[in-house]
Amino acid sequence: MADTMPVQPLERKERNAYVSSGARPAKETTFREWVVTNQIGISLTTLAMLLALHNLYPSLRPYTQPFFQLSYYDEASNSYVQGWDDVYFVLSATIALTGIRAIAIEWVMQPIARASGLKRKNAVRIAEQGWMAMYYGFIWVVGLYLWKTSYYWGDFAAMWSQWPARPLSGLMKWYLLVELAFLMQQIFVIHVEERRKDHVQMLSHHIITSALLGSAYIYAMYNVSNVVLCLMDIVDVLLPSAKILKYLKYETACNIGFGLFMSTWLLTRHMIYPVVCWSVYHQLPLNLNYGCYSGSTSEFISAEPPNSFAYMLGPYFSLDNPICFNPTLKWIFLGLLLVIESLSIVWFSMIVRVAYGVICGGNAEDSRSDEEDEVEVPSYSASHAPLHLAAKDGVTVELVEGEEAPGLDRRRSNGTASVRARGRGRVPFDQSDRKALLGRIGCEKPT
Structure with missing residues (x-):
C-alpha cells in the first residue's frame, strides 16, 4: 500500500509547510540590495585583483599601472599632461572611494554613534554626514591650497592668461581626477541606495558637473575648475557639520551652524560664483585669442576652426589634435556654469524658507525620505x-x-x-517645497 501512495510534489510540500507553520518565505535580496550590502567586499576584491595582476605578472604592468598612479609624466618639466589613461585612474579612484566610504560609515562612524547612545536611524545618518564632512573638508583644503599658491589668486582675469598650456602639477592633476571620481561615485550611490525625494535634481547636478569638469580638464582649463570646486565644496563641509550637531541634539549649535552654512552659500555661490561667470563672459575674450592652437606645442595655428563641428571633439581623442576656442565654445562652457547656478538659486530659495521657519520658532529640518x-x-x-x-x-x-x-x-x-x-x-503632513527641500537642507527634528 505504501508503494501505491502518491508522492506529493516538492513545491506543494514546501508551501504546505509554510501554511502549517505560519511562517513566510524569506524575501529575496535584489541585486541593488546585494550591492549596497557588499560595497566593501566588492571594492576591496576588485582592487586586490588589480594589485595581484600588477605584482604577479610584470608583462601586464603597462596595462595595470594607470589604475594606481598618474599617467603622462614629463621628467624634463616635472609636470603632467592629459590622456585617455587618466580614465583608468578615475575608475580605480571611484572604486576606492566607494570602499573607503563604506568602511568609514559601517566600521568607524556608525559604531561610534551607536556607542554614544544614538538609535540605528540617527547613527546611520550621522555616519553618512560624517563621511561627507570628512571628504569635503579634506578635498576643500587641498583645493584651497592650490588656489592660494597660484598666480590667479585674487585675479580671475589671470585664469585665462596661460591658456592653452597643457602641463599641470601632479597635485593639481590628482585633485581634479579625484574630484571627478567622487562625482562618479555619487552617481553610483544615489542609484544603488534608497532613492531620495531630490533624486532627479541631484542626478542632474552630478551629471552636469561631471561633464563640465571633464571637458574643462580636456580643454586645459584647470584654473577655473579649481576656483569653481573650491566655491562649491566649502558649502558641503558646513551642511553635514550642522546636521551632525542636530543628531547629537545640540539644537542651538545646529541653528548657528545652519546660519553659517546659509551665509557661506550666499557668499560663495551667489556672489563670488557669478563673478567667475562674468569672467568667462567678459574677461575670457580679452585675455584669450580665439582660434586654434597646436595640441602639443600650444602654438597659434589659425584664427578659424578647420571645420564646423569636429574641432570640438578633437582634444578628446588626442593631444596632438588642435585645441580651439571660439564664441560657440565659450557659450557652451558658460551655459553649463549658469545651469549649475540656476539649480543653486532654486535650492537657496528653499534654504530661505527653512531659515524663515527657524526664525519663527522652529528648527532647521531635514527633508530626507529615509525609512524611519x-x-x-x-x-x-x-x-x-x-x-x-x-x-x-x-x-x-x-x-x-x-x-x-x-x-x-x-x-x-x-x-x-x-x-x-x-x-x-513619517506622517506626510507637509508636502510643500520646504518639506521636499532639495539636497537634504537643514537638520532633522528629534523623533
Whole structure:
C-alpha cells in the first residue's frame, strides 16, 4: 500500500509547510540590495585583483599601472599632461572611494554613534554626514591650497592668461581626477541606495558637473575648475557639520551652524560664483585669442576652426589634435556654469524658507525620505489614537479586544492585539517645497 501512495510534489510540500507553520518565505535580496550590502567586499576584491595582476605578472604592468598612479609624466618639466589613461585612474579612484566610504560609515562612524547612545536611524545618518564632512573638508583644503599658491589668486582675469598650456602639477592633476571620481561615485550611490525625494535634481547636478569638469580638464582649463570646486565644496563641509550637531541634539549649535552654512552659500555661490561667470563672459575674450592652437606645442595655428563641428571633439581623442576656442565654445562652457547656478538659486530659495521657519520658532529640518525606525510609545486607547495615524507614525498601539485593524499585522496576547505598522514612518503632513527641500537642507527634528 505504501508503494501505491502518491508522492506529493516538492513545491506543494514546501508551501504546505509554510501554511502549517505560519511562517513566510524569506524575501529575496535584489541585486541593488546585494550591492549596497557588499560595497566593501566588492571594492576591496576588485582592487586586490588589480594589485595581484600588477605584482604577479610584470608583462601586464603597462596595462595595470594607470589604475594606481598618474599617467603622462614629463621628467624634463616635472609636470603632467592629459590622456585617455587618466580614465583608468578615475575608475580605480571611484572604486576606492566607494570602499573607503563604506568602511568609514559601517566600521568607524556608525559604531561610534551607536556607542554614544544614538538609535540605528540617527547613527546611520550621522555616519553618512560624517563621511561627507570628512571628504569635503579634506578635498576643500587641498583645493584651497592650490588656489592660494597660484598666480590667479585674487585675479580671475589671470585664469585665462596661460591658456592653452597643457602641463599641470601632479597635485593639481590628482585633485581634479579625484574630484571627478567622487562625482562618479555619487552617481553610483544615489542609484544603488534608497532613492531620495531630490533624486532627479541631484542626478542632474552630478551629471552636469561631471561633464563640465571633464571637458574643462580636456580643454586645459584647470584654473577655473579649481576656483569653481573650491566655491562649491566649502558649502558641503558646513551642511553635514550642522546636521551632525542636530543628531547629537545640540539644537542651538545646529541653528548657528545652519546660519553659517546659509551665509557661506550666499557668499560663495551667489556672489563670488557669478563673478567667475562674468569672467568667462567678459574677461575670457580679452585675455584669450580665439582660434586654434597646436595640441602639443600650444602654438597659434589659425584664427578659424578647420571645420564646423569636429574641432570640438578633437582634444578628446588626442593631444596632438588642435585645441580651439571660439564664441560657440565659450557659450557652451558658460551655459553649463549658469545651469549649475540656476539649480543653486532654486535650492537657496528653499534654504530661505527653512531659515524663515527657524526664525519663527522652529528648527532647521531635514527633508530626507529615509525609512524611519520603529518607535515604541506608550499604549493609547483606540479612541485616542486613530489607526491611520498610528500606521503612518510607525508606532505600536494596543487595541481593545475585538477591535479590527485592517491591513495591519496583529498579535493577540491577554485580550489585546499588538499592531505594528509597516512602510514609511513619517506622517506626510507637509508636502510643500520646504518639506521636499532639495539636497537634504537643514537638520532633522528629534523623533
